[in-house]
Amino acid sequence: MDTHARTLLTDGLAQLRIDADGVAVDRLCALAALVVEWNTRFNLTAITEPVAMVRKHLLDSLTVQPYLRGTRVLDVGTGAGFPGLPLAVLNPELSFQLVDSVKKKIGFVAHAVSELGLTNVEAICSRAETLRLPERAHTVVSRALSSVGEFVQHAGHLATANGILLAMKGRDPSTECVDLPPPWRVVALERLTVPGLPDERHLVVLKRARL
Numbered sequence: 001m002d003t004h005a006r007t008l009l010t011d012g013l014a015q016l017r018i019d020a021d022g023v024a025v026d027r028l029c030a031l032a033a034l035v036v037e038w039n040t041r042f043n044l045t046a047i048t049e050p051v052a053m054v055r056k057h058l059l060d061s062l063t064v065q066p067y068l069r070g071t072r073v074l075d076v077g078t079g080a081g082f083p084g085l086p087l088a089v090l091n092p093e094l095s096f097q098l099v100d101s102v103k104k105k106i107g108f109v110a111h112a113v114s115e116l117g118l119t120n121v122e123a124i125c126s127r128a129e130t131l132r133l134p135e136r137a138h139t140v141v142s143r144a145l146s147s148v149g150e151f152v153q154h155a156g157h158l159a160t161a162n163g164i165l166l167a168m169k170g171r172d173p174s175t176e177c178v179d180l181p182p183p184w185r186v187v188a189l190e191r192l193t194v195p196g197l198p199d200e201r202h203l204v205v206l207k208r209a210r211l
Contacts, residue, residue: 072095084141139164
């Protein structure tokens with residue numbers, strides 16, 4: 001990553017009020033470089049230009065940092081590792097499981113975990129709706145994976161009884177939040193701001209309704 005992109009990253013982290021040391025910033029830069037390297041062979045993402053990578057992948061992923069709950073985080077439909085890998089870099093004390101049904105993408109995630117020296121990440125190749133885990137997650141997150149209703153239907157069983165679902169969306173997803181599969185309900189709909197990016201970003205926070 002060039003100096004300009006790295007500066008945008010450090011400035012963006014400061015704007016998000018994320019305290020990242022030099023090791024974490026180096027790992028985020030190394031992750032971006034790995035995505036670009038693998039993308040020449042496996043077409044992981046359409047976003048590879050350094051500035052766009054910083055804003056649309058790294059900083060975008062980290063906008064949900066304040067909403068994480070508990071110690072176990074599950075990223076459903078992680079693709080090339082977003083938002084899971086940047087969040088794992090910034091939260092070494094948390095346990096992350098990154099899930100995707102595409103082998104080449106989860107293969108990249110496993111490679112990135114090894115190259116970055118992350119000890120808090122497990123890469124899993126599976127569809128969310130058929131996945132069963134020994135321990136369910138306190139936070140389940142998805143980034144532009146599907147409609148909010150489909151996310152709840154496919155991944156709700158992966159959260160603990162008091163766990164939360166975080167659906168990262170672009171434009172206002174209010175219409176997607178009608179008639180959700182019970183017992184899930186929306187507890188917050190937040191407008192997110194990605195430093196340097198004018199595009200709309202929203203976050204839907206969901207919990208199970210108490211009986």
